[in-house]
Amino acid sequence: MSEHSHLSTHCRVCGARIGAFMSFGRMPIANGFLTAAEIADEYHFELAPAFCSACSMFQLVEQPQPDRMFHGNYAFYSSTSRYMQAHFERFAQAVWSKFLAERSDPFVVELGSNDGIMLRHFQARGMRHLGVEPSVNVAQVARERGIETVSAFFGRTLAEDVERKFGKADAILAANVMCHIPDLPGVAEGVRRLLKPDGVFIFEDPYLGDMVAKTSYDQIYDEHVFIFSAGSVMRAFARHGLDLVDVAPQKTHGGSMRYTLAPKGSRPVSAAVGECLARERNQGLEYPETYLHFKQNCERSRDRLMSLLSSLRRDGKRIVGYGATSKSTTVTNYCGITPDHVEFISDTTPIKRGKLSPGAHIPVRSHDEFARAYPDYALLFAWNHADEIREKETAFLAAGGRWIVYVPDVEVIS
Ligand code: DWN
Numbered sequence: 001m002s003e004h005s006h007l008s009t010h011c012r013v014c015g016a017r018i019g020a021f022m023s024f025g026r027m028p029i030a031n032g033f034l035t036a037a038e039i040a041d042e043y044h045f046e047l048a049p050a051f052c053s054a055c056s057m058f059q060l061v062e063q064p065q066p067d068r069m070f071h072g073n074y075a076f077y078s079s080t081s082r083y084m085q086a087h088f089e090r091f092a093q094a095v096w097s098k099f100l101a102e103r104s105d106p107f108v109v110e111l112g113s114n115d116g117i118m119l120r121h122f123q124a125r126g127m128r129h130l131g132v133e134p135s136v137n138v139a140q141v142a143r144e145r146g147i148e149t150v151s152a153f154f155g156r157t158l159a160e161d162v163e164r165k166f167g168k169a170d171a172i173l174a175a176n177v178m179c180h181i182p183d184l185p186g187v188a189e190g191v192r193r194l195l196k197p198d199g200v201f202i203f204e205d206p207y208l209g210d211m212v213a214k215t216s217y218d219q220i221y222d223e224h225v226f227i228f229s230a231g232s233v234m235r236a237f238a239r240h241g242l243d244l245v246d247v248a249p250q251k252t253h254g255g256s257m258r259y260t261l262a263p264k265g266s267r268p269v270s271a272a273v274g275e276c277l278a279r280e281r282n283q284g285l286e287y288p289e290t291y292l293h294f295k296q297n298c299e300r301s302r303d304r305l306m307s308l309l310s311s312l313r314r315d316g317k318r319i320v321g322y323g324a325t326s327k328s329t330t331v332t333n334y335c336g337i338t339p340d341h342v343e344f345i346s347d348t349t350p351i352k353r354g355k356l357s358p359g360a361h362i363p364v365r366s367h368d369e370f371a372r373a374y375p376d377y378a379l380l381f382a383w384n385h386a387d388e389i390r391e392k393e394t395a396f397l398a399a400g401g402r403w404i405v406y407v408p409d410v411e412v413i414s
């Protein structure tokens with residue numbers, strides 16, 4: 001903890017003192033795509049993770065103010081991936097059949113409902129539903145689809161408002177949202193108040209076990225103030241009268257975990273919870289030394305990636321990035337990737353195109369530009385969508401193109 005001891009604070013969950021075990025350096029907002037004129041005012045903060053040895057919560061020491069990250073120009077629209085659309089349809093179906101089908105007039109709330117990718121399946125059943133989404137542009141897309149959405153940050157006060165207006169919820173859902181909210185105790189309290197005594201709270205987020213096993217350090221960026229494990233989730237919510245009753249690993253976002261919580265004592269705890277906790281102990285997720293090892297793995301990954309990119313460029317090869325992901329902001333800025341290494345990043349999201357990537361200032365261009373003159377190498381920043389992307393990019397391979405990946409290892413694949 002020594003070299004970053006100036007970066008210390010208190011655990012957001014249990015209040016114990018925590019210190020950063022490493023720093024990724026000064027970082028911009030991960031989704032802060034910008035124009036050349038905006039470079040001079042680009043905001044930076046120090047991206048440094050810490051592990052709380054008291055409650056085992058993995059968290060950022062410093063996080064920018066939420067309204068710097070989630071606002072009227074939030075650049076990530078959930079529905080950009082076909083796989084994710086299918087995933088959320090399955091998620092909604094599973095919640096419906098397991099918890100809601102037998103109930104009369106159930107009410108479901110989703111925190112961070114984005115463009116309505118999951119709630120639309122409840123709306124299609126004519127169910128009472130409410131999305132809570134602070135980024136007004138994506139919330140507007142949901143509303144246009146007829147999905148009832150409020151643009152606000154969820155917490156105790158909003159939970160009370162929702163309860164007054166709609167009554168208590170049978171299910172509260174959240175996908176890739178809980179790990180974004182610094183006031184986890186406030187949200188847990190809001191959830192406990194809004195949930196019916198026999199209700200369930202189900203959320204999923206990138207999983208610490210996968211991140212450590214795969215050295216996928218690019219899950220660490222401003223928005224992800226926490227990276228959860230079953231152990232840390234169980235302890236954090238027990239403080240607010242919620243039991244962790246089930247866990248289920250997910251393939252999404254490079255390895256996620258779905259957690260099911262319920263008011264204390266209201267449901268049996270599945271065997272999967274105990275098994276997962278045992279796996280986490282074996283993996284060392286509860287021990288601070290694990291994170292010193294993780295730090296060394298990050299440094300090794302960075303050095304290998306940079307030596308590969310530099311040597312390819314020395315040989316005159318063209319390299320283009322694929323997917324201007326939030327994750328890529330950590331990779332480009334931590335590793336020192338510049339427009340000299342990566343000519344541009346191809347991305348299908350209209351709001352990102354024509355802009356520069358945060359910090360590294362690599363131009364973001366349309367997929368058409370990628371396809372117009374295939375580069376020699378594509379650096380797969382959207383590695384979590386690898387199956388979907390490789391399936392549709394067969395022409396790139398046929399033209400002699402190669403993929404560069406860095407999770408779990410730095411590799412060239414064809
Ligand atoms: O937690 C979060 C996760 C769920 O989503 C948020 N904080 C923000 C976001 O993270 P991300 O930006 O790393 O997510 P993705 O899904 O890895 O981003 C994929 C990017 O790649 C998008 O900008 C769309 C783009 N893309 C593309 O250009 N062609 C994606 C696919 C599948 C493609 O074929």
Ligand code: ZN
Nearest residue numbers: 011014052055
């Ligand atoms: Zn703690």
